[in-house]
Each structure stands twice: as structure tokens, then as C-alpha cells.
Amino acid sequence: LACANGPVEEERVLFLIGPKSEGKCLRADQTVLLDDGRLMPICQIGGDHAVLAMEPGFNLKTAALANRSQCIGIEPIYRLVTATGWELVGNSEHPLLTLSGWKSLGQLHAGEFVAAIRECPIEGTNPLPQGLAEFAGLMVGDGGCTAGALFSNRDAEVRALMTRIAQRFGWVVRPHGPDLRLAVTPTPGRKRCPQCQQRKPVEQFPVRGALRRGRPAAYCRACTATRAQRRRRGLLPLPRCAPWRPTDWLRAFGLYGTKSRDKRVPTAIFTAPNRQVAAFLGCYFACDGTVTPNRRQVEYYSTSRVLLEGVRHLLLRFGIVSILRPKRGRYQGCPHLSWRLRINGPFMKRFAEAIEVPGAKAVRLRQAGRELVKLDRPNLDVIPNGWKRALRHGETWHRRRGVRWGKTRHGNSRAVVRRVALNEGNEWLLALAGAPLLWDRVEAVMPAGTAPVWNIEVPTVHTFVANGGLVTHNTLGWVYAVAHLAERVRRGNPRALPVRVAVVRDTWTNLSKTTLETLREEQRAGLRLEITDGGHQAELPGLAQFWFFGLDRPADADRLQGFQCGVFVIEEAAPVAGLETGVPPEAFSMGVAALRQPGVPLRVLLPMNPSDEDHWTLSLRDRLKQAGLERF
Numbered sequence: 001l002a003c004a005n006g007p008v009e010e011e012r013v014l015f016l017i018g019p020k021s022e023g024k025c026l027r028a029d030q031t032v033l034l035d036d037g038r039l040m041p042i043c044q045i046g047g048d049h050a051v052l053a054m055e056p057g058f059n060l061k062t063a064a065l066a067n068r069s070q071c072i073g074i075e076p077i078y079r080l081v082t083a084t085g086w087e088l089v090g091n092s093e094h095p096l097l098t099l100s101g102w103k104s105l106g107q108l109h110a111g112e113f114v115a116a117i118r119e120c121p122i123e124g125t126n127p128l129p130q131g132l133a134e135f136a137g138l139m140v141g142d143g144g145c146t147a148g149a150l151f152s153n154r155d156a157e158v159r160a161l162m163t164r165i166a167q168r169f170g171w172v173v174r175p176h177g178p179d180l181r182l183a184v185t186p187t188p189g190r191k192r193c194p195q196c197q198q199r200k201p202v203e204q205f206p207v208r209g210a211l212r213r214g215r216p217a218a219y220c221r222a223c224t225a226t227r228a229q230r231r232r233r234g235l236l237p238l239p240r241c242a243p244w245r246p247t248d249w250l251r252a253f254g255l256y257g258t259k260s261r262d263k264r265v266p267t268a269i270f271t272a273p274n275r276q277v278a279a280f281l282g283c284y285f286a287c288d289g290t291v292t293p294n295r296r297q298v299e300y301y302s303t304s305r306v307l308l309e310g311v312r313h314l315l316l317r318f319g320i321v322s323i324l325r326p327k328r329g330r331y332q333g334c335p336h337l338s339w340r341l342r343i344n345g346p347f348m349k350r351f352a353e354a355i356e357v358p359g360a361k362a363v364r365l366r367q368a369g370r371e372l373v374k375l376d377r378p379n380l381d382v383i384p385n386g387w388k389r390a391l392r393h394g395e396t397w398h399r400r401r402g403v404r405w406g407k408t409r410h411g412n413s414r415a416v417v418r419r420v421a422l423n424e425g426n427e428w429l430l431a432l433a434g435a436p437l438l439w440d441r442v443e444a445v446m447p448a449g450t451a452p453v454w455n456i457e458v459p460t461v462h463t464f465v466a467n468g469g470l471v472t473h474n475t476l477g478w479v480y481a482v483a484h485l486a487e488r489v490r491r492g493n494p495r496a497l498p499v500r501v502a503v504v505r506d507t508w509t510n511l512s513k514t515t516l517e518t519l520r521e522e523q524r525a526g527l528r529l530e531i532t533d534g535g536h537q538a539e540l541p542g543l544a545q546f547w548f549f550g551l552d553r554p555a556d557a558d559r560l561q562g563f564q565c566g567v568f569v570i571e572e573a574a575p576v577a578g579l580e581t582g583v584p585p586e587a588f589s590m591g592v593a594a595l596r597q598p599g600v601p602l603r604v605l606l607p608m609n610p611s612d613e614d615h616w617t618l619s620l621r622d623r624l625k626q627a628g629l630e631r632f
Contacts, residue, residue, distance in 0.1 A: 141287020
């Protein structure tokens with residue numbers, strides 16, 4: 001697919017043949033962004049999960065259902081690192097979005113630009129009880145979670161906020177040296193029910209002899225009756241209700257027993273509304289955030305990279321781009337690795353406006369936002385120079401109409417590209433300028449050994465967001481390759497549209513029961529495809545027209561002899577030459593002879609993975625190499 005969308009006008013025909021065991025896969029621990037805001041490892045994705053995906057036109061879609069993930073096997077993997085700190089680990093075939101189309105991980109080099117999301121259009125729908133988001137932010141920052149619930153912060157306003165939260169939940173705050181200890185005050189003459197967690201008078205707990213069938217006497221009368229009723233109905237026991245102890249909430253958040261290097265953003269925060277996400281970020285900044293002395297950037301600091309990666313993703317919900325960097329130093333005479341999450345330029349001003357920070361740091365943050373005049377990182381959010389390949393007119397033509405752009409190393413601002421697009425009436429450039437994407441420079445692509453890799457399939461759009469930021473896609477069908485090719489023709493030579501496509505399969509029965517049924521499923525899922533003439537033709541309106549041929553039908557075979565097209569698709573090629581099942585290799589020569597559509601880059605697509613070393617497509621690949629076409 002990367003070759004299908006790339007600049008290859010120098011070749012008349014491009015042959016796309018999938019090597020044996022090819023798959024676009026990620027390592028098991030790489031996460032996928034779900035539509036409810038969670039980041040889930042790819043190995044845990046099930047058929048009922050929906051992911052954030054990107055549609056044509058650079059639009060982010062939040063309702064793309066993903067099929068269950070599958071382990072493809074153990075393969076060599078590579079690690080990609082970008083300038084802003086995003087990382088991705090996958091096999092060499094895993095594609096990422098660039099301005100010149102999708103490009104595999106193994107083909108990327110330092111200095112190229114890949115797409116990451118700049119704004120995340122997700123808002124959680126599971127609100128937390130009032131005050132818990134602030135409690136989670138404070139405990140993630142300055143909380144001691146290994147022995148009870150301790151809070152260590154010297155800011156009087158922040159300590160007062162924690163005290164108010166404790167009072168709301170019925171907790172008491174006791175001095176513990178310079179720190180605060182949160183606990184529940186025991187009341188004389190009362191006992192805690194382990195079911196409802198409420199302290200009730202001792203007389204409300206029945207004695208064992210008064211209970212029938214030997215039910216334990218540890219529960220209060222109300223819970224004992226309720227548990228018995230639910231057991232008779234075959235229902236699960238009731239969940240424990242408030243008031244919970246502080247340590248109970250820490251366990252629910254996954255923080256209890258963790259040290260600072262093991263902390264992470266609780267899952268409940270990812271699925272919470274944005275107002276509670278902002279409260280969490282503000283309280284965490286009040287503990288582990290800082291405003292630099294020159295007031296040109298703000299930072300989060302932590303020894304947990306996973307924690308800052310979660311914070312970084314949450315900031316994208318407010319359109320705030322940040323940079324993750326390691327900090328190497330020494331602590332108690334030993335090497336020490338920690339992490340910094342930096343926010344600067346216009347994103348710092350947006351942070352000061354969107355995130356309410358308690359305590360003394362709020363004053364410095366607001367002052368820094370007001371004093372910001374010069375951008376500290378003007379090259380952070382620009383569109384790379386590759387956008388100029390889509391221009392319909394030269395630079396002189398645009399200068400006469402009041403639009404100028406200089407020669408820059410990294411690219412041009414979105415405002416410049418938007419004015420150029422409006423001058424030309426270029427819809428693709430206009431969509432690019434307004435896209436919620438950040439074009440991030442690749443710093444390194446390095447081998448990372450071997451590991452099991454996993455793949456998911458996202459119908460219709462075939463894209464997803466990996467590790468909370470990078471836009472990737474899974475194995476893409478030939479119909480989407482044709483759609484991308486047609487979009488490219490529309491930008492360069494719209495008069496050549498529609499692209500004519502011939503789709504060939506061994507029998508009409510297989511074509512109608514599998515290929516056409518798959519297209520109808522994609523059509524129901526949102527693909528703008530119109531199937532006409534009883535399934536013999538189809539159309540992507542304004543882009544491509546498809547004709548379907550079953551080689552077992554004499555009428556189709558005769559019609560194929562003089563057919564002219566720009567793309568020839570061979571569905572399910574025969575495993576070995578001479579077998580009756582599958583499309584034989586003779587159809588390949590028929591396809592090459594049919595490629596005669598002016599203005600369209602000619603393509604022969606073989607959408608399959610060879611099943612063995614004797615497959616005729618591999619022999620074809622060897623002959624292509626002998627003919628001097630090594631790149632194919």
C-alpha cells in the first residue's frame with residue numbers, strides 16, 4: 001500500500017505482491033486507544049471494543065469496531081522514536097502515515113515525519129464521585145501508597161484541599177510527622193460491616209445462634225437479609241457501598257502498594273468527563289509540576305514513564321501537545337533515570353487557560369500564560385515541506401495573490417498552508433491544514449530483537465491510534481488501495497477519473513459468495529460503494545468503477561480479452577501453477593495486457609499471502625528481479 005500511494009511515475013506498471021507471512025503487527029504491550037478513552041494493550045483487544053480511527057480526509061472517528069486481536073507469531077521488531085517522545089514497537093511491515101502516504105516501519109529513516117494526533121475528540125462518560133478525581137491527582141503526585149494513605153505536600157492551600165476531600169468522605173486527617181495520614185475514625189460501640197462498609201451499633205449485628213443455615217454473623221442485619229435475597233435469586237453479591245476507606249479507593253485506582261516509579265494514571269480517569277480529567281491534571285501539577293524560572297515552559301516530573309505517557313494522552317483532550325524527555329542524573333551517589341513532560345509555546349498558554357491548578361503554582365502559571373509573547377518552539381506544530389507536492393500553481397502565482405512562504409527546514413505553519421489552499425481551491429490541502437494531526441519528526445528507527453507480535457482488523461477505515469498518539473493502520477484490502485490511488489489521481493489529474501478496475505476470481509460462485517459479500521459488509525459499515533448490475537459492477541462515486549469477472553463463465557472470459565483498465569486485481573491466486581482452484585498465472589498476462597487507461601498510474605494487485613515457497617507469485621517476483629525491477 002505504501003508503494004501504491006507513493007511517487008512512482010517512472011514505472012509504467014507497479015506489481016504489489018505480499019511476501020510470505022507478511023502482517024502489520026505490534027508488540028503485545030503496545031496500546032490501542034479505545035473510543036471510551038482507555039489505552040488497552042493490543043493483545044487484549046476483543047471483538048466488542050471500539051477504537052479511535054482516522055477516516056479519509058484526516059477526520060478522526062470514534063466508533064470503529066475492531067475484531068479480536070490475533071498473535072501472528074515471533075518476528076524481528078523495530079523501535080521508532082519521534083522528536084516529541086512518542087515510541088512504537090512493531091515489525092518492519094507495520095505502516096505509519098506520512099505526507100506521501102502510508103510507509104512501513106522498516107522503510108522510515110531519521111528526519112522523516114509521521115502523523116500523531118494533535119487533538120483527541122474523546123470525552124469519558126463515567127463520572128466519578130465528587131472530589132475523587134482531585135484525590136487521585138494528589139495521591140499520584142505526593143501520596144504514599146505503600147503503608148496506608150499518606151500525603152506529603154508543604155503548600156497550605158493544597159493541604160487544605162486534601163482536608164476538604166477527606167471531610168467529604170468522612171475521613172479524618174492526622175499529622176504524621178511533616179505529612180498527613182488519612183484514615184477513618186472508629187466510633188465506640190460501633191462495628192464496621194464488611195459488606196456495606198458502614199459503622200453501625202453492635203446490637204444491629206445478630207448473634208450466630210439467631211441465624212439460619214449457619215450464615216456468618218459478621219454482616220449487619222440489613223446486609224444479611226439482602227445477601228440472602230440475592231442468593232435465592234441467583235444474583236451476585238452487592239458491591240461495597242460508601243463510605244470507603246482511603247486505602248479502598250487507592251486499591252480501586254490501582255495505586256495501593258505502588259512506589260513512585262510504578263504509578264500510573266488510573267483507568268477511571270481515562271473514562272471520566274473532561275472536567276474531572278482537568279481536575280486530576282491540575283491537582284497532579286500542584287504536586288509534581290513546575291513553571292520554569294524564565295516562565296517559557298511548564299513541566300511535569302516523575303520517575304514513572306508510564307504515568308507521564310498517560311498524562312500526555314489526557315492533555316491531548318484539551319489540544320495540548322507536550323514533549324516527553326528523559327532526565328539522567330544521580331541520586332544518593334547512584335545513576336538515576338527520571339522523566340520530564342514539557343509544555344511550551346502556545347500550548348503552555350492553553351494549559352494555563354484549560355487546567356485549574358490549586359495552590360501557589362497557580363499564580364506563577366497564570367502569570368507565565370499572560371507574559372507569553374514569543375513562541376519557544378515555532379517548529380513544533382508545522383506541516384512538513386512535502387505539502388508543496390500537492391500544489392497546482394507555482395510560488396510566483398501565489399505571491400501575486402498575496403501569499404508568501406519562505407524556505408524553511410522543517411515546514412510551514414498551518415495558517416500559510418490554509419491560505420494557499422484557499423487561493424487554489426485545493427480541498428486536500430485545506431483538509432491537511434485543519435487536520436487534528438501533529439507531524440512528528442522521526443529521531444531513530446532501531447532493531448529491538450524479536451518478540452511475539454499481534455494484529456487487529458478495523459473494518460471500513462482500517463486505521464487506529466497506537467500508544468495514545470501515533471496513527472497506524474492494519475492490513476488494508478485492495479478496495480482501499482484503489483480508493484487511495486483514485487484520491488491521488490484526483491489531486492493530480494482529475495480528468496482521468498474514474499479509475500477503471502477489473503477484479504478477477506476463479507469462479508463466479510466464489511466471487512459472489514465471498515468477495516461481493518465482503519464488499520456489502522463494508523458498504524453496510526459505511527463504505528460509499530454502490531453495487532449495480534446484479535453484482536457485476538460497482539462504483540465509488542466520482543473515484544473508481546469496478547467490473548467483476550469469474551473465469552469459469554465463458555462470457556466473462558471473452559469480455560476480459562478486450563477490456564481496458566487502470567488497475568487489475570487478482571483475487572485468490574492459485575497456490576501452485578496447474579491446480580484447478582484459484583486464479584492461474586495465465587491471468588496475470590491477461591491483466592498486464594488490459595492496463596491501458598491514460599492518466600492513471602497502472603497497477604496489478606495481488607491481495608494475498610503466498611502459502612508456500614512454490615507459489616507462482618514468488619517465481620514472478622524472481623523474474624521481476626532478473627528483469628531489473630528489484631524494488632518489487
